[in-house]
Amino acid sequence: MGSERRERMKALGVRLRGLRAEAGLTGAVLAQRAGVGQPTVSKVENGRMVPSFDVLDRLSRALGLDDASAHEVRDLLVAVEAATDAGLAPDDDGVAGAVLDDAVRSARLVQSFQCVVLPAILQSAEYARHVFQSAPNSTPEAVGRAVAARVERQSALYESGHEFVFVLTEAVLRTWPGSPTLMLAQLDRLLAVESLSSVRLGVMPWRRAVPVLPRHGFTLCDQRAVVIETFTSEQLVTDPAEVAAYGETFKRFERAAVFGGEVRELLLRVMQEFRDWGDTATP
Numbered sequence: 001m002g003s004e005r006r007e008r009m010k011a012l013g014v015r016l017r018g019l020r021a022e023a024g025l026t027g028a029v030l031a032q033r034a035g036v037g038q039p040t041v042s043k044v045e046n047g048r049m050v051p052s053f054d055v056l057d058r059l060s061r062a063l064g065l066d067d068a069s070a071h072e073v074r075d076l077l078v079a080v081e082a083a084t085d086a087g088l089a090p091d092d093d094g095v096a097g098a099v100l101d102d103a104v105r106s107a108r109l110v111q112s113f114q115c116v117v118l119p120a121i122l123q124s125a126e127y128a129r130h131v132f133q134s135a136p137n138s139t140p141e142a143v144g145r146a147v148a149a150r151v152e153r154q155s156a157l158y159e160s161g162h163e164f165v166f167v168l169t170e171a172v173l174r175t176w177p178g179s180p181t182l183m184l185a186q187l188d189r190l191l192a193v194e195s196l197s198s199v200r201l202g203v204m205p206w207r208r209a210v211p212v213l214p215r216h217g218f219t220l221c222d223q224r225a226v227v228i229e230t231f232t233s234e235q236l237v238t239d240p241a242e243v244a245a246y247g248e249t250f251k252r253f254e255r256a257a258v259f260g261g262e263v264r265e266l267l268l269r270v271m272q273e274f275r276d277w278g279d280t281a282t283p
Contacts, residue, residue, distance in 0.1 A: 010047035012076040017045040023063050033062035036106055052103040053238050054222050100227045100234050105153040107221035113253050114217035115169045121154050124186045130177035167202045167253045173270045180274040187271045202257030211252040
């Protein structure tokens with residue numbers, strides 16, 4: 001991680017810790033009031049995690065900050081993001097993914113559309129390993145830490161207070177890294193996740209025309225921010241007009257998708273195809 005970004009993260013954490021002390025709150029109480037995990041508060045205050053703008057807003061409200069103080073901490077976060085945009089590494093491991101994972105982990109409503117790669121929170125460990133290995137300048141050690149962190153953050157799927165809506169193109173199910181065996185395990189995970197009460201999983205099948213030509217995947221967090229992954233970085237968009245535009249686009253994709261029994265049938269059909277190929281298929 002670049003020293004400039006590290007210092008800006010530390011400055012944000014120190015300021016938030018000071019404001020919490022002034023409010024007479026413990027980290028646990030602040031986390032409860034803000035609706036985030038206590039580890040999130042600890043990591044942010046210690047400069048080890050960059051909060052999403054939504055999480056920062058929740059912390060500000062929970063602290064009862066006035067407008068001036070709320071703008072101050074938001075400006076500190078903007079400075080951290082500016083350091084990221086300037087080309088500094090996105091996290092300690094030098095592997096992209098932390099911005100997306102943390103934004104999803106802290107959001108109450110997550111709406112994710114993907115046209116090639118599975119949503120991060122649905123990826124098995126081996127699938128995620130291939131995702132991180134494809135990042136520029138990745139190392140085995142960094143990839144291992146990034147995979148472990150991604151899997152840990154997926155616990156949000158099973159926690160109360162979170163709602164997830166995923167819309168995938170059928171191409172996502174058929175764009176596979178590694179081996180057919182890897183994809184069988186991954187698709188089996190999708191079947192298990194689809195049964196959760198907090199999750200709606202939809203797929204736009206090839207037999208239907210797309211309402212909008214997909215240009216890239218994106219993830220809406222509480223309809224206040226959008227995270228877009230590229231080959232080399234993550235873009236966090238918070239402009240209200242842009243967020244609203246992505247929200248409308250997501251609705252169009254959602255209306256074109258199938259859910260429930262139709263999705264399960266499609267997943268089982270694709271799984272059978274991978275079984276038929278076996279490990280004789282060449283990546």
